[in-house]
Amino acid sequence: MDDEDAVVRRVSKQFEGRRHRTLLWFGHGGGTAARGQRAVTLRARPIPCGPHGGSPMRMSRLFGKTLRNAPSDADTANHQLMLRAALVQQLAAGVYSYLPMGWSVIRKIEQIIREEMDRAGGQEVSMPAIQPAELWDASGRMETMGDVLFKLQDRREREMILGPTHEEVVVDLFKKQVQSYRDMPLMVYQIQTKFRDEARPRGGLMRVREFTMKDAYSFDADWDGLDASYIAARDAYVRIFERCGIPAIAVQADSGAIGGKDSEEFIYLTEVGEDTVLLCETCGYAANEEKADHKKRELPDAEPLPLEEVATPGQKTIDDLVKFLGVPHHGTLKAVFYEADGAPVFVAIRGDLDVNEAKLRNTLKAVALAPLDDDGVRKHGLVAGSASPVGLSGMRVIADDSVPGSRNLVAGANKPDVHYRNVNYGRDWQADVVTDISRARAGDACARCGGTLQTKRGMEMGHVFKLGTVYTDRLDGRFADEAGELKPAIMGCYGIGVGRVFAGVIEANHDERGIIWPPNLAPYDVHLVGLGFDKPGVRESAEQVYQQLQDAGYKALYDDREEGSAGVKFNDADLLGMPVRVTVSPRSIENGGAEVKRRTEKDAKVVPLGEAAAAVRDALAP
């Protein structure tokens, strides 16, 4: 105990010494020394300011310089601002460095995530980025994700990959640590660098190849347990985004080729987002376009009329037929051709609807899905413009569920310039699969309540996902249940893109002048602007306020730069976006002290120099 006290005393003393020197240098030398001399002094003896990470900062020492013009590569507000404010620096396509202020924000976001994941019962771990390729062969994802994997070999030529996600590794970890239902429920998470060789990195930090991700995995013994774990993670996400100042909403999401039960994405709605979301104002239904359902127009039942050919010279599209034959869009049958993992697929959907390729992909369980190219169309004898499922053979036929109930449609006749009237499903043709493969669009009716759907763009911040037993089946992640029977554990996985949150925070919190950090994420609590240092006493006053702010426990960014007009400093303060700005200048002193204003306010108020910290406290109060 005594020893500990001694250490504490010694450390405190060091700090006092540092502060003392700070005051000496600037209190006595700052205002009066010749200019060049002072600059030399600053550079020769940079001031250590407390422990790593938590320090105040002088702008004359801050690493990273603001830009007046945004680099031409950036075309969203968040990307431009993070570059102009020197928060990040690009190294290669989708590969970024973080500078001190940017990294500080990242750490704060991570801390919020930690606190909320811990609160949700998660336990933090750290799993390797380097992973043996065999593990990915075993899960089958070497094949399905092959293109996005960064691959490498170790010196013994063993194939390795850089982890794009950690389902494989976490199941391995689970197997070695858990054998019994008694060890569940279990939720582990990590905040770690992921690697994905994206086909096209884009949008600043929104789609990158190396990025920080919080990924969490839950293991439960039964499906009710999974539901509970999922809700806990979901609730944590709601709190995380709220604390980060991002108005993200949860929308139903496609669970992709991996399958699984429920899946929701947390989306921040903004025009600059790359995802499309369908929303129903009436009932609150919200879903990613890939997943969204809608109510299709129901047609009155009608007597099937006899099939008849009709000449349609030059009529190749649905719109052509509608005009030429005077039928409504929903009176036609649309044919679309795809190639799924090398095999041709014929898709039939009513003419008033479009194909949702995500739904189609899931139906086909296909890895690669693309529209069939012209060569493929020719090769398979399809008659583009008059293609028809009637009399078709030699390929799979998938029909949208809008088709069977729609009577007497106009469809192709598999002969150029000829169509059929009165095509009826069941009588004239049949599909291999009938299911919903239709894309919901703005203006469509909500599947849940019949209200009108609208579309919005959004940025995906996070994804929660009921995985089920896909990985524990494939990788043998089994446990003994109460009866001693071995069963695969039931998994959930929950991801947050930390860099995306960072970008989202800026996108959601800026104005034309710059960033407006939410106070709990700001790199500094307060931005102290010193002006007119050549006037007697001004620098000393600013230094005193700087010290006062630190003594009061605030982390301050102090613009102590000798050079720089008021305009430059104020514009930098607005760009960098700390919640509160304090100005000490000849004018402010003449007016009675320091000016204090919130980033969001236009006008400042003057407070006595000695009350600057108290005024900051008021300004930061919610």
Add this chain to the structure above:
RNA sequence: CGGGGAGUGGCGCAGUCCGGUAGCGCGCCUGGUUUGGGACCAGGAGGUCGCAGGUUCGAAUCCUGUCUCCCCGACCA
């Protein structure tokens, strides 16, 4: 992978069509004058014009190849 655009000093750009040895604004350095919303004067540093071949007396500029970056699409557990 398909389509489009761009590589000239830290950032933004001109010069390329029509070949003659590189320029502007901001930033940076030195000195001075300034100081409340991106100041001014003077002086200065910094660029193998993405890279490699080729044509030419001579290439940022013309030709060929190649690399990189950005945008749209494809792709995105």
